[in-house]
Amino acid sequence: MSLFFSMVGGMRKDFSMSKKFLDSIISDFETSKYNRDLCPEGLKVAKRCKDVLNEIDNISTNPNTPSPSPNVPRDDFMNYVENSKELQRLGDCLWKLSAFTNYVFTNSVNTYEEREKFEKLIEELEIKTTEFQNIIIDWKLKRSRWSSAIKKKIKALGKFSSTLKQKSLDAMVKDSLNLKIPIECIKVSYNFNGLQTFDTSSAAEVNPIFRGSRNHIKLCWYEGTRRIAEKKVGNFSVNDEKYKEMIGEIKFMKDLSSCNNILTIFGYCQRPSGFSIISRWEDYNLQTYLAENKDLDWIEKLSIARGIANALNYCHKKDILHYDIRTLV
Numbered sequence: 001m002s003l004f005f006s007m008v009g010g011m012r013k014d015f016s017m018s019k020k021f022l023d024s025i026i027s028d029f030e031t032s033k034y035n036r037d038l039c040p041e042g043l044k045v046a047k048r049c050k051d052v053l054n055e056i057d058n059i060s061t062n063p064n065t066p067s068p069s070p071n072v073p074r075d076d077f078m079n080y081v082e083n084s085k086e087l088q089r090l091g092d093c094l095w096k097l098s099a100f101t102n103y104v105f106t107n108s109v110n111t112y113e114e115r116e117k118f119e120k121l122i123e124e125l126e127i128k129t130t131e132f133q134n135i136i137i138d139w140k141l142k143r144s145r146w147s148s149a150i151k152k153k154i155k156a157l158g159k160f161s162s163t164l165k166q167k168s169l170d171a172m173v174k175d176s177l178n179l180k181i182p183i184e185c186i187k188v189s190y191n192f193n194g195l196q197t198f199d200t201s202s203a204a205e206v207n208p209i210f211r212g213s214r215n216h217i218k219l220c221w222y223e224g225t226r227r228i229a230e231k232k233v234g235n236f237s238v239n240d241e242k243y244k245e246m247i248g249e250i251k252f253m254k255d256l257s258s259c260n261n262i263l264t265i266f267g268y269c270q271r272p273s274g275f276s277i278i279s280r281w282e283d284y285n286l287q288t289y290l291a292e293n294k295d296l297d298w299i300e301k302l303s304i305a306r307g308i309a310n311a312l313n314y315c316h317k318k319d320i321l322h323y324d325i326r327t328l329v
Helices: 003-007 016-031 036-061 076-082 085-107 112-142 148-158 169-173 241-254 286-292 298-317
Strands: 186-188 190-192 195-197 217-222 226-234 265-271 274-280
Touching: 016 036, 016 085, 036 076, 036 085, 036 112, 085 112, 112 226, 186 226, 217 274, 226 241, 226 265, 241 265, 241 274, 286 298
Parallel strands: none
Antiparallel strands: 186 217, 190 195, 217 226, 226 274, 265 274
């Protein structure tokens, strides 16, 4: 049983608890005196979620909303929403994020591990919000006898998220026409007196954190909240065939980003020294991890094998033959 509904016991699956958790999250982001750099991105995603919940609430409770056909009860729409798995998953996500923000902001936690956890929870909330929003489109398709006014409202809600102006990395990379990530949003991570930092005024005393066989993958932070990898691919012009190949590869990999076992590619950036591909940062790639951990037990080995098989199966279902398993995680 999921965490959210095990906590609320036998309560009906309405979204009142989700709204309460969300209000708590928004309040934490707006009032916290600590970790202020974490708040803008989280607040932006949380408010988007609130807009979606409010719009659904308006559709179901507005007295001016025309009634469905005689065969469809007035509250059938809300019953459909309340009993959906998408609402349950959104509620789980909101509960976890509410507990996290309360802990982090109360205890002034500011480690990169907590930042990474925050990043994943915000990303999860954005995904669950979109999934929850999509059930409205499904409802529209299943209730063709609704009046044209109802269909118009549902169609508008289905397009609601695409009209929101979002500056987050996730919103940016979803637009295949805008793969370039502003360089000012990317801060290099450094080892400074034994500690990791991403903001320093003494560049001569710091050492960037590199990885890869040629030290060509650099650890960076996106707007101070998300660890990303900057992989240098070369210095060429936008008219070069290599540029077209890079853009094609990024678009191709973005289409596979819904699989958790395939490395997520976000886009690219351009520095004076050349182009780099921006992806999710992983502490190890598969080859390095296996080389440094030769005494894995069978549970760990099976877990790795299952992850690889899941990624390959995902590719094969899309009629893709994956030739380089180093991008499987």
